[in-house]
Amino acid sequence: MSSPRQTPQHPAPPATLARLPAFAAAAYGDLEALADGEVRWTFARLDVEIAAAARAAVALGVRPGDRVALWAPNSRQWITAALGAVGVGAVLVPVNTRYKPAEAADVIRRSGARVLFTERGFLGTDYVEALHGSGEDLGALAATVVLRDAGAGTPPDGVPVHSSGHSSAQSSVHSWEAYLRAGERVPERERLARLAAVRPTDLSDILYTSGTTGRSKGVMTTHGQSVRLYDSWSRLVTLRPGDRYLLVNPFFHTFGYKAGVLACLLRGVTMLPEAVYDTDRILHRMAAERVSCLMGPPTVFHGLLEHPGRATHDLSALRLAGTGAAAVPTALVERIRGELGAPDVFTAYGLTESGGVVSVCPTDADAPTLAHTVGLPLPDTEVRITDPLGRVLPAGEPGEVQVRGYHVTTGYLDDPASTAEAVLADGWLRTGDIGVLDARGYLAITDRLKDMYVVGGFNAYPAEVENVLLTHPAITDAAVVGAPDERLGEVGVAFVVTTEPVTAAHLTAWTRERLANFKVPRRFTTVAELPRNAGGKLQKAPLRRAAREEREERS
Template identity: 30%
Template sequence: MADSYVHGASSTPLFGETIGTHFTRAAQQFADRPALIVRHQGVRWTYGEMLRRAEDVAANLLALGLKPGDRIGIWSPNNSEWALTQYATAIAGLILVNINPAYRLTEVEYALNKAGCAAIITATRFKTSEYVTMLEVLGAEKLPLLRHRIQIGAETHKGYLNFSALMEPASDAARAHLHEVSSRLQCDDPINIQFTSGTTGAPKGATLTHHNILNNGFFIGEAQRFTERDVVCIPVPLYHCFGMVLGNLACTTHGAAIVYPGEGFDPLATLEAVQAERCTALYGVPTMFIAQLNHPDFAKFDLTTLRTGIMAGSPCPIEVMRRAITDMHMSEVTIAYGMTETSPVSFQSSTTDSIERRVSTVGRIHPHVEVKIVDAEGRIVPRGTAGELCTRGYSVMQGYWGEPERTAEAIDAARWMHTGDLAVIDEEGFCNIVGRIKDLVIRGGENIYPREVEEFLFRHPKVAEVQVVGVPDTKFGEELCAWIRLKPGESATAEEIRAHCQGQIAHYKIPRYVKFVEEFPMTVTGKVQKFLMRERMIEELGLTVEKTA
């Protein structure tokens, strides 16, 4: 039997250039075609207009005194400024640091300081998050490296430059400086830091290069057969690879149009955008597709222009896939799998794979990528045998920002990225993700490592010990459940524990279920048996375990 090793041999070469160089050429080729449509802002830019605006922002950022290699955070929901910042920082050689819009005080403080951000571009507010207020609470003493604060929107705050100032036409001198800077950039320069929750507590900053994400975006678009005639609806967040790589870069490498239906996901706004803009592709995690399919007005919308798209983030129930194909006309919808550290996609189904393949597997290996499945001793296992999925190739990150030890734990001497996912590759090369070596919880497409939540809850003065597991949930796929052992003589309520989390950690990391216990199920060697905790909670709460094909 063959070994579980696959290589995406391809006659299509990789791009050996920067995002700025590639985007400039695309903008010249598709100058008059639509590049960016932002429904909630009334923005409609052609490729020519978007390039000019991105160059102005890039030149004006350098004019502030920022230099190639400086880190610049972006803390905002989806909007035209986010897209401009992505391309402008790439053109100027600035490293864009994605800040999750759901982050609260301790998380944003950690991310900005860990990456050493010299500047931040921030929305004023989004939903219940008052971004400018939170930054003011942190102040200069807690963010000592932050020199520039740039605010999106019409409001003005002392000490903040408005983003609109960056969009002013750059001076000839500023443009000449930009040209000189961008001409020296290399495709292997780091260009993006994305934080991923760590099993050992604090999030790690996956450092990605032009080469990583430009090429991954291109081949993601190729898998969907994108051309300049495609119009792609992107309701997924830009701070995540799903939005900025699978979304923006897959489009701009093919001259396709990008459509943002709103600041955040809304099923009605997404359906309206697909119909009004005659979108040919739609992105989302399964819960987003479910919300649209179950919307009371769903039948009123004409979605016949849809052809393809991507469903990713968590396993897709077969009925949801069937309805996406029949009711939403997405006959060529694809499934993608990857991780932030691999830019992100390693496997993707093709537009011609059977529906059964699209729901039971994550497709086949991406071009120019290698994957092997190994046992606990690092040996490649036979096809059809489960083991840890390891990825190698152009897509593997440079490392975790400022953390060589944690990088060495993830990427071995032969440059294999160890994903921590358990997978099986069949005889035809299709991959099926069967579990997680570590106890990662995926709630509505958001990856949550229980250790990070445990370490935060442990700060509560009454908590002696805490363990967090994921339990099944019909809406979000999984929800968090915390088992807490209190200090002697203390008493607490679930509401008190959740209140401790409000405003400090992202809403999706706050445990839905809290159980106070005297002890945890342990092995003889003293390790907590989280699977037993999970089983007990499923029984105690009467939860349903979702079955997929």
């Protein structure tokens, strides 16, 4: 059991992310900050590398407030490029590595990014060629820096690239090495002056939502918000100096970047970045690097637990495991503690518009509490549950989760209408999630407003059905969506991942014993895996399409 007296004292955090590398160097200097392949840096060395990247940004012409996009997988270059640019007042715009060129170009153009950091050859893709040859409008993009090149080689540094799109700016391509060399002529005093000019209220990043309900929106966050939030979060989840944190969550995602990179710098934790999640590799690296912290969606932990070679790897260093989703089975929490040997387990809830975190369930909570709630709101964070008319509901009543606090976004970039819809005039953020607060103040997320469907006049919430399905011994993952029905208007359709064959008739009978009849899915489909985005979030749109198409084939 953890307690306040066991929590080590940490130095007061810096005022801005620009000051974070130097803060970490001063606080944790000789501790290992990063292990990436053969490269191992202390916090003191990491500060030096980030300072070099900051001078390079100045040499390239990056000005305070300029947007710099980063379209690349997890690596030490990602970390140094991002924090170097942010350290001289630039605004970071991470781009999803799964995006197609048109999607990436849309974010680059709408954010106004003037510089792009990317790669050549990641998973066989030349991101530079894919983007500049896509015919897409790249807006104000003026320079591209290739962090790593596993392809045919970067063109001579500074050579213009003529996009076949409609960009008004001519973009040049630079290798990472040449980018850093150019920074050598920038005086250190100029970098320090730029660093000192960054204020807590300045924008630090614009993270684009996944766009599951339409066009993605750019969520704006300030330096002060991120520092304060992840100082609080890292304390609550018990990160501490000397921990070794396997960073499998992608850095382009709020959680990967902020609960990963920023939290490690704040707490003196070693970063072990992983570019691609592969269970075989993860098991090997967890044993070889004595990993003590692992965080990810439930599928990451299911993969480890079910891997046939797990017992041959020494995972005894693992002490902290973090996960979160609408449905986390109690059995999964128990297996993480019992079979993976991690005594400290937490669940959490957040969204990009809240800086990535709203609540955290304590690491010493019992398994049912961890599985069925996402814990207590963060300090200085308010949570309320409201009905469709905005009236606040009492404990135990489900409704929309609304959040108010210092970390709620300042708004969506260039989208005042969406900002006004999401962030109410008195500062409350409408999350679009359905939840319940219990008598203790613990929050449970039960569904998304948009996922609810109506069966014969009765509201059905998929997450409730999914939670029941996940208690079946043969089901490891489940998703339920609503599909049109001539008689009832809508019915539930379940997609399940199983460890052994299970018939639809059996599952129908099994769920009828546990749910009201209108909640029982009318169809069950077994799939190899459920569609999830890079952050582990379940993507229901393709499942809805599949359910509709299946109905059409049957009719």
